[in-house]
Amino acid sequence: MTDYLGLTWDHPRGRKALEAASGDLGDGDTLRWEVQSLEGFESAPIDELARRYDLLVLDHPHLGDARVSDSIRPLDELFDDGQLRAWSEAAVGPSIASYRVDGRLWALPLDAATQVSVRRRDLVLDAPTTWDDALALAERGLVATSLAGPHAFLSLCSIVVSLGDAPGRGGPLFDRDIALRGLDLLTQLSAGAPEGTALLNPIGLLDRMRDQGDIGYIPLVYGYVNYSSPTIAFGPAPAFEGRIGSTIGGTGIAVTRRSEPSPALLAHLRHLLSPEAQTGFIPQHDGQPGLRAAWTDAALDEAAHGFYSGTLSTIEAAWVRPRVAGYIPFQSAASALVRAAVAGQRSPDEVLDEIEERFAPLRTTDRLEEVRP
Incomplete structure (x- = not known):
């Protein structure tokens, strides 16, 4: 027994x-x-x-x-x-x-x-399908982004996957030009977010979307079937040239x-x-x-x-993070750096330089395996 x-x-x-x-x-x-x-x-x-x-x-x-x-x-x-x-x-x-x-x-x-999109059906009638669509909603103050905890870094990873990068596949973690575009996109999406949303984890964001009604759309947030309702609709992450980016x-x-x-x-x-x-x-x-x-x-x-x-098409195409010793504290530090860039406290190039410096030792701890969907 x-x-x-x-x-x-x-x-x-x-x-x-x-x-x-x-x-x-x-x-x-x-x-x-x-x-x-x-x-x-x-x-x-x-x-x-x-x-x-x-x-x-x-x-x-x-x-x-x-x-x-x-x-x-x-x-x-x-x-x-x-x-x-x-x-x-x-x-x-x-x-x-x-x-x-x-x-x-x-x-x-x-x-x-995996990270998917979610919208309030009464505030956003048609789900955005591209990043340009999402930016248009952000200009109307309807968009919040998932930035708390590790999620700022994970959102950046999903965006760069959509833009054509494969983080950690070889050499640096990111293709620098793509990562700069991704940081700029995440910054624009976050600029008009309702006050206080940058501090909320995915559960907090979904609670606020459901209960307060001041968030119309989140382009990347981990899907929770518990929140799906006649009011809250989950769908694919936005695509770039038909390519969806998401982090499993x-x-x-x-x-x-x-x-x-x-x-x-x-x-x-x-x-x-x-x-x-x-x-x-x-x-x-x-x-x-x-x-x-x-x-x-x-x-x-x-x-x-x-x-x-x-959300099936998004999860089927999702990117898998590295499974190497030391990754969890790296992810936390990288996310804080991404938040600093999004808030305008650090330059994007400085932030990406430090992320690469922090990631480089991890490449020697174990063999990085790429998992293809």
Whole structure:
């Protein structure tokens, strides 16, 4: 008999399904979940958490530090090749590929998300399709941008992907000319944002859009099916010359080295990733599934007011961040630099120089793998 302890993030999307499915696993085993804030999820040291928990809900950029500290188990130690292959074929977009490093899978794609656009239907009747369209809305004071925490840097990455760059593929992190264009675009989009929105994380932005009605459109924000409604519509990120740019997020479940998973716990994880749970139990408990079967389910999409069909093309084309040791603190520092450029406190060239200087040591810590959608 084993009492397992897991850690997830404190939002209905992150915890309700896991809590509802936990408890008695059978054979005398139990599972209980604790929660941490969204900010903790985005930045907490993974090796410290792995010493306290058996299961961790994490984001794929944590894999670099987790692997260096040997904090989590590769899943081929726990599941057979057939099961891993089935999950790989079933996952939406690069959600499972983002957890695969050096040919091994390190977490299960419980939840899939990427940066998409969102609008209030009463304020913005037709969703922008291009960055020029988004700029036109910004000039009317209807646009807010996602800049808090790591999101300023992630928004810049999504924009430069749309403009034709592939960050981290080789040499410098960014193509300088494209990055300068991207910073300028992000600055223009942010210039007329409602006061105080630059301090809000994605949940705060979506709460404000829903409750206060002073945000008509956000061109890049992590999609939350919980907010999709007759008033709030999610859709593709804006495109440049037909190319969508977005940065994959979502969450995976990792098994820590401290854990000795029993057959009952492994059966529980298989159930959470089953098509039945992903199209039924998970969305019924405010979750956002990671399997394509859910994202293409017509009834589920209708109940979610078109969230899945509206954002599927964006998640399928999403960019995957580097999975290298030291990436999480780099991301936080880079985002602060991007905010300084957007606010006019630092010159774009100075900011990009410092981002490249901070990123350069990361290139020597591990092999950077490019994941193609």
